[in-house]
Amino acid sequence: MGEDYEPKVVGFCCHYCAYSAADLAGSMRLEYSPNVRIVKLMCTGKVDTLHLLKAFEDGADAAFVAG
Amino acid sequence: MIVGERKPFEEIKESVQGYNKLLIVGCGTCVSVCMAGGEKEVELLATQLRMANKLEGKEVEIGEVTIQRQCDREYIEPIVEMARNYDAVLSMACGAGVQLMADMLDPIPLIPGLNTRFIGIAEEEGVWAERCRACGQCVLGQYAGICPITRCPKSILNGPCGGSQGGRCETDPNRDCAWALIYDRLSKQGQLDNIIRVAPPKDFRNQDSPARQVNEDYLKAEMEEAAVE
Numbered sequence: 563m564g565e566d567y568e569p570k571v572v573g574f575c576c577h578y579c580a581y582s583a584a585d586l587a588g589s590m591r592l593e594y595s596p597n598v599r600i601v602k603l604m605c606t607g608k609v610d611t612l613h614l615l616k617a618f619e620d621g622a623d624a625a626f627v628a629g
Numbered sequence: 630m631i632v633g634e635r636k637p638f639e640e641i642k643e644s645v646q647g648y649n650k651l652l653i654v655g656c657g658t659c660v661s662v663c664m665a666g667g668e669k670e671v672e673l674l675a676t677q678l679r680m681a682n683k684l685e686g687k688e689v690e691i692g693e694v695t696i697q698r699q700c701d702r703e704y705i706e707p708i709v710e711m712a713r714n715y716d717a718v719l720s721m722a723c724g725a726g727v728q729l730m731a732d733m734l735d736p737i738p739l740i741p742g743l744n745t746r747f748i749g750i751a752e753e754e755g756v757w758a759e760r761c762r763a764c765g766q767c768v769l770g771q772y773a774g775i776c777p778i779t780r781c782p783k784s785i786l787n788g789p790c791g792g793s794q795g796g797r798c799e800t801d802p803n804r805d806c807a808w809a810l811i812y813d814r815l816s817k818q819g820q821l822d823n824i825i826r827v828a829p830p831k832d833f834r835n836q837d838s839p840a841r842q843v844n845e846d847y848l849k850a851e852m853e854e855a856a857v858e
Contacts, residue, residue: 612669615676619683 569623571598574613576606576629605629630659630750631723632757633666633743641674642681644740645719649688651678652715653742654708654730655695656722663757666721666743668695674721674742699726705733712737765835771823773814778831780807786828 575581581602606629617625645651653671661667675693682689696704699722712718717738720727723745731739747759762779769776778784782800789808792799796809815821
């Protein structure tokens with residue numbers, strides 16, 4: 563992996579907390595890395611092994627769950 | 630239900646090597662309930678295989694489908710044509726389902742994705758336990774609904790043996806002694822006579838192998854109906 567390696571990160575975020583926080587960050591014009599893609603969930607209780615595996619299958623280097 | 634567990638991933642990966650088009654077929658009944666071979670497990674395995682193939686630079690097309698039951702012809706029939714487009718089929722059913730699929734999809738190679746374990750019950754979420762050996766001569770009526778053939782590791786009919794200690798079995802301190810359970814429940818029911826009586830040896834000829842069952846009345850009615858037509 564070279565120094566210019568940019569991992570693709572998928573974040574599974576709860577609509578009521580982590581996603582709202584990201585939304586607020588947006589309205590405050592705060593920046594976060596563009597290599598993070600957020601997937602909104604109604605609740606992180608809905609996260610299934612399958613969601614995480616599909617993220618990796620489709621090329622994500624890392625995934626996180628926030629809620 | 631029939632309880633099974635998925636084979637280790639490495640074993641599955643090894644067994645599907647060399648096939649470029651693989652269909653994974655789940656079974657929506659028993660093995661779905663015991664979280665081993667249902668729709669979700671099919672998706673998980675397909676994803677795992679796709680990732681493993683990608684890492685090894687292999688181009689393998691993996692199809693996924695889950696049918697209600699793999700032990701009944703009518704549920705397999707709708708997927709036969711589609712399955713013929715694949716080089717091999719990996720069945721996530723119990724051994725019975727795998728065999729009927731193999732018959733109906735002949736000559737497509739059928740690969741089992743599960744190890745079939747036993748006929749059992751769900752003790753609690755995620756825990757299953759064997760309850761029936763399909764011996765063909767049920768004695769549950771005499772033994773308060775507790776099967777000594779299945780639940781006693783020695784399958785003895787005139788128990789308990791000397792290894793019953795404090796209600797536990799000598800083979801495993803976490804295992805209940807089936808005969809202690811039978812004794813307790815029969816005494817609550819006032820039917821201890823049932824175990825005082827010496828039980829004759831079981832006729833294991835009833836455990837015909839391979840067993841087969843025919844409903845004569847049903848077949849007769851079918852034949853009569855066909856004759857009228």
